[in-house]
Amino acid sequence: MFQTFQETASPEQGPARLQSLRAAMKAQGLDGFLVPRADAHQGEYVAPHDERLSWLTGFTGSAGWCVALQDRAGVFVDSRYRVQVKAQVADCYEPVDWPEVSLGDWIASALQSGRVGFDPWLLSLSQRRTLEKALAKNAPEIALQACANLVDEVWSNQPPAPAGAVFAQPVDLAGEPHESKIARLAKDIGPAHCAVLTLPDSIAWLLNIRGSDIPRNPVPHGFALLHNDARVTLYMDAGKLEGLSDHFGPSVQVKAPDAFLSDLADLSGPAMIDPASCPVAVVEALPHDPIEAPDPCALPKARKNAAELAGARAAHLRDAAAMVRFLAWLDQTAPGELTEIDVVTRLEEERRATNALRDISFETISGSGPNGAIVHYRVTDKTNRKLRENELLLVDSGGQYVDGTTDITRTVAIGTAGGTERAAFTRVLKGMIAISRLRFPKGMAGRDIDPFARAALWEAGMDYGHGTGHGVGSYLSVHEGPARIASSGTVPLEAGMILSNEPGFYKEGAFGIRIENLIAVEAASALPGQTVSEMLSFETLTWVPIDLTLVDPDLMTPQERDWLNDYHAQVLKMVAPLLDEATQDWLLNACRAI
Missing domain, CATH: 3.40.350.10 (Creatinase/prolidase N-terminal domain)
Known part of the structure; x- marks a missing residue:
């Protein structure tokens, strides 16, 4: 297995580790110390050697900070992790809603004066400027001071720096x-x-x-x-x-x-x-x-060339067959005695059976019932729960293949879903379809189209706290800049960019819903009477059925139903030849017209 299910953080050790850090701070004459998620390369993902934030606090999310002062310690997390952080950090840490509350403002209100240390390898120039500006405005008596990494000084069993073959x-x-x-x-x-x-x-x-x-x-x-x-x-x-x-x-x-x-x-x-x-x-x-x-490199890397796009299509078709085999097995087996870990294990087995899987592209999210509301939930031996009748299961996963990187989310009903869940699912689906069908003028950025994914949810007073889509690499990082579909996405979309399309809805303590396909930006064909000189649209890359038992057709427009029926017809056409006869029969029913 690529994925393991051990606890990777130790929140119960947080108080002692924070005490050790504070002792190191005192020895250096510091009143505070910054602990970012980042490593020296400033990418989103870090090696075990650089998991300082997780080691210190217990929080395992892919973005965040800790600001440790002598009498307070804040753990700064964005909206994706506000449920997760509550379960992962000890009482000595106070969760802070970030970026609504900035590091600089929080430090200024908590400290007033003193010296705050930081590792100059782990802070970008932009981050330092932002901090200095906030402190100069609100607490000019506070100074930032570059120093050795104090977490490394107190982390006695820190893993070695990685040295993998290239x-x-x-x-x-x-x-x-x-x-x-x-x-x-x-x-x-x-x-x-x-x-x-x-x-x-x-x-x-x-x-x-x-x-x-x-x-x-x-x-x-x-x-x-x-x-x-x-x-x-x-x-x-x-x-x-x-x-x-x-x-x-x-x-x-x-x-x-x-x-x-x-x-x-x-x-x-x-x-x-x-x-x-x-x-x-x-x-x-x-x-x-x-x-x-x-x-x-950022923009040229994001604009996939013909070979990279061909590789992405091949990887997604291969991955789709694995996903369909998994979904057929799940439909015929659940709930029974199945657990979230069983789901992860079976899905990885199906991807491995392609004989092309190099790795999973991230830790598979397998969240049933209330765990599905934890946006980046990672199942462990401690949190593992059985799938239960009439609950939702959210599975977000992907594969690393030498010709492409995949990322797909499907939410399925275990048994019969309630009306609340079906209505929410259908509104999420309407948002995903809206992005998939969209034509837009060249020059538009992710922030310009993000509202299309949310409009159906907004109509019901609902929303989700994460972006609608991130860039995806070509056998590289599953999260890739600089373009994204989100209110913060300011980079214009260009032909060749591969993005995720993943609206969602989460009801804390009850269920989570997310539907995700990958899409590639392409030039849109001209329309009769078109006055916009150049328009773009999206090519769908992901071909896996969407759970029709969760769809309320009465909430959908005729155009949305047509899109879903056409999508499922294409899934059947492309994926069925790659499957055994029994799985083909399952797929035929899963792709029925509504």
């Missing part, structure tokens, strides 16, 4: 040689002598390599400089790169990681940095004022 991504799957990418992007860094790359997936994409330093994400840890003369200096442990010299060729020079800061200090001209992801430690090493711009 391998080449074939050019027929990448769609472009890395030499071509380097030359193309080098032209766009303007007057900068080089661009500093810290994000693991940016480096992996640029150099057509993959790795295993971060669980579920096939990326290696390292830093890189993209020079304006179409060279790359890669700072990575040579032991991870055995056999790759021919792949890299003369355009890539490999150096030891400890040469990174000294090389930065020796730069003869300005470097380009992305203030949103560049650590303070990097900025302070530069001898010249940097040129600030977005990571030069």
